[in-house]
Amino acid sequence: MAASAGSKIRNAKLVLLGDVGAGKSSLVLRFVKGQFVEFQESTIGAAFFSQTLAVNDETVKFEIWDTAGQERYHSLAPMYYRGAAAAIVVYDISNQASFTRAKKWVQELQAQGNQNTVVALAGNKADLLEAREVQIEEAKTYAQENGLFFMETSAKTATNVNDIFYEIAKRLLQGQAAQNPQAAGMVLSQRPNERVVSAASCCSS
Numbered sequence: 001m002a003a004s005a006g007s008k009i010r011n012a013k014l015v016l017l018g019d020v021g022a023g024k025s026s027l028v029l030r031f032v033k034g035q036f037v038e039f040q041e042s043t044i045g046a047a048f049f050s051q052t053l054a055v056n057d058e059t060v061k062f063e064i065w066d067t068a069g070q071e072r073y074h075s076l077a078p079m080y081y082r083g084a085a086a087a088i089v090v091y092d093i094s095n096q097a098s099f100t101r102a103k104k105w106v107q108e109l110q111a112q113g114n115q116n117t118v119v120a121l122a123g124n125k126a127d128l129l130e131a132r133e134v135q136i137e138e139a140k141t142y143a144q145e146n147g148l149f150f151m152e153t154s155a156k157t158a159t160n161v162n163d164i165f166y167e168i169a170k171r172l173l174q175g176q177a178a179q180n181p182q183a184a185g186m187v188l189s190q191r192p193n194e195r196v197v198s199a200a201s202c203c204s205s
């Protein structure tokens, strides 16, 4: 649903990281365009998208970098996560190896990223319950121990997709008061009346 944005717009750089085929592009496509493609092509290098989200009377404009999961593009990743306000580390709940890979991304972010970056862990393909290899409790515990927030998502059914971005937006807005917004990868601009996804239309489950 479209809504009028408040006058305050926060630009926030967000990066998606995760194993090849975990569903990074599909999550972005669902969030930005409300679409799902059964045979989504593998990302080459990285792809850029933007989407705005209203949270109360403020608007967060996400500048989204969808990185490629293939190992040969690994060395490019720092260009995208450096200076990011937020990161979504994605794994596939039906693929244990993708969870192992997600943990490596978290380690890399913790070692090299901005300490203020809001990091979300997304257990994607939550619709594939019968093929589940990663237990929800295991991921929850890991997330708690590492200061991440965690949701299982499905780009296919849209479960928790808007919710994870909305939760990130909320946390960014909450956090900005306590820190330098520029340092956290957030920039204030004044651009009223942009079309945004309103909080009211957000958060299907």
Ligand SMILES: Nc1nc2c(ncn2[C@@H]2O[C@H](COP(=O)(O)OP(=O)(O)OP(=O)(O)O)[C@@H](O)[C@H]2O)c(=O)[nH]1
Binding pocket: 018, 019, 020, 021, 022, 023, 024, 025, 026, 027, 037, 038, 039, 040, 041, 042, 043, 044, 067, 068, 069, 070, 124, 125, 126, 127, 128, 153, 154, 155, 156, 157
């Ligand atoms: N069942 C199901 N399939 C999904 C879901 N999300 C993505 N897929 C499928 O998984 C495959 C890989 O999805 P992508 O979005 O390309 O994965 P990616 O992480 O961007 O992959 P790379 O670009 O190669 O790093 C595609 O065939 C998608 O249709 C989901 O939530 N459920």
